[in-house]
Amino acid sequence: MMKSTYNKNDVQLLLKDISGLVEPLPTEEREKRIQGGTHYCEMLPVEYKPSEKYMKTYEMAMKNYAKITADATARISEKMFQEKGENLVIVSLARAGIPIGILVHRYILNKYSVNVKHYAISIIRDRGIDHNAMNYILARHRAEDIQFLDGWVGKGAIFHELEKELVNYPNIDKRLAVVADPANITDLCGTHEDILIPSSCLNSTITGLLSRTFLRKDIISKMDFHGAAFYGKLLREDKSNEYIDDIERCFDYKTVNCDIVKGMAGLQIVRNIQEAYEIDNVNLVKPGIGETTRVLLRRVPWKILINEEYDTVDELAHIKQLAIEKGVPIERSKVNLGNYKACGIIKKIADV
Missing domain, CATH: 3.30.1330.30 (Ribosomal protein L30/S12)
Incomplete structure (x- = not known):
């Protein structure tokens, strides 16, 4: 079972724990290997304790943008629940999608008293989705009830990766729900503005101390879920649950679905x-x-x-x-x- 600092009631992590099996690499070494042809998913990064000055900017981001993030999250929660109803199954993309998925899960639970199921799985650019995780979910839920969720859209690489992979699953909604879509790719978003989502400010210390997902044949067999490591050495720096609780306190349960103005592609x-x-x-x-x-x-x-x-x-x-x-x-x-x-x-x- 994948270890994390998240509450088990908030999310089920469909990931293989590879802690201790892969030596994390410094940023410069990883960059050389990536640009030399090694795929990023075949390595793990060394993650460092954030500086005191940087953590002050994170705290400022929480103070100024927690409510904005909560409002956008509430809007996407409403859209997802209105479309899929009580049988909604949230499938968040590890790892940036996980805190958003937890927040959507809590919003729906708090407002509608419906405890929807929330899974987290891996999808990797140019390597695809975790089909073992997909099979696990589909053995337990209807394809029509699944809604994929991530934090934000950059230029849309993962959005298009998901769209391509879901050709193999014709009954699953191919749209990716996100809090913020400044790329103007999807209407299933909380806003098209490039908002500061405070969870984007940190790495594993805001995502349950999970690494980014990992896929390499010598570690991940054909029967395994994609992997992730647990950065236990950063336990004292972990803000994952504090972040979720702080955003949750900002939810406005009178939020209604609304159309949002788009912009340039x-x-x-x-x-x-x-x-x-x-x-x-x-x-x-x-x-x-x-x-x-x-x-x-x-x-x-x-x-x-x-x-x-x-x-x-x-x-x-x-x-x-x-x-x-x-x-x-x-x-x-x-x-x-x-x-x-x-x-x-x-x-x-x-x-x-």
Whole structure:
């Protein structure tokens, strides 16, 4: 059974515990291997205790954006429950989707007194979904009741990976529900604004001390779920359940379903960034607050682009703090970023 710091009533983790079986690698070494052809899912990152200054920016993010996150989560909860009803089965994508899935589960439980089932499974870009986990769920629930859920959309890579994989499951809803969709890919979202979801600010210390998911033949057999490790050494730094409780306290149970204004397509913005900054690999461009934060936390950044309309907003404080700590340049984007407030660009291997 996969170990985590989450309450077992909140989520069932369909993951293989690989703690101690894989040696985590430093960021620079992982980046060299990724750009050299090794898939990111075949390695685990070393995760560090966040600095005191950075944790202050996280606390500020919670103070200023917990309610905004709660409102967007409430909207997506309403949409999911109205469409699927009491038989709704939440399948969140590990690991960023897990705290959102728990919040949706609690919202529905608190408002409608319905204890919907919530699973977390792995999907990996260019490697696909965990079919063993899918078979486990489908042996227990109707395909029509399943709703996939994630935290946010960057440029839409996982969204399209899911869509491609679900061709094999014709009765499952192929849409991916998210709290924030600044790429304007789906209507099944809480907002199209690039909001700061505070859980995007941290790694495992906000996701039950779980690593990102892992898939390598010598560790994961054909009969196994995809893997994840438990970072027990960070137990004192864990904010996972505190985060869930704090957002839950901000829920407005009078929230109603509403239409949300869209904007420019995210993929076109990414292409514009590629052209303007002469970037040949689309995977080096990571738009949105959540993805920019990930670049700073676990990749080797080249630079951070800021939407000039939001240059002074508090939502970007944690990004600026991380950039300062890592010596990464920040500049105003020379490309219209549309709904995106920031974009992280990863260094090319020649520069790493």
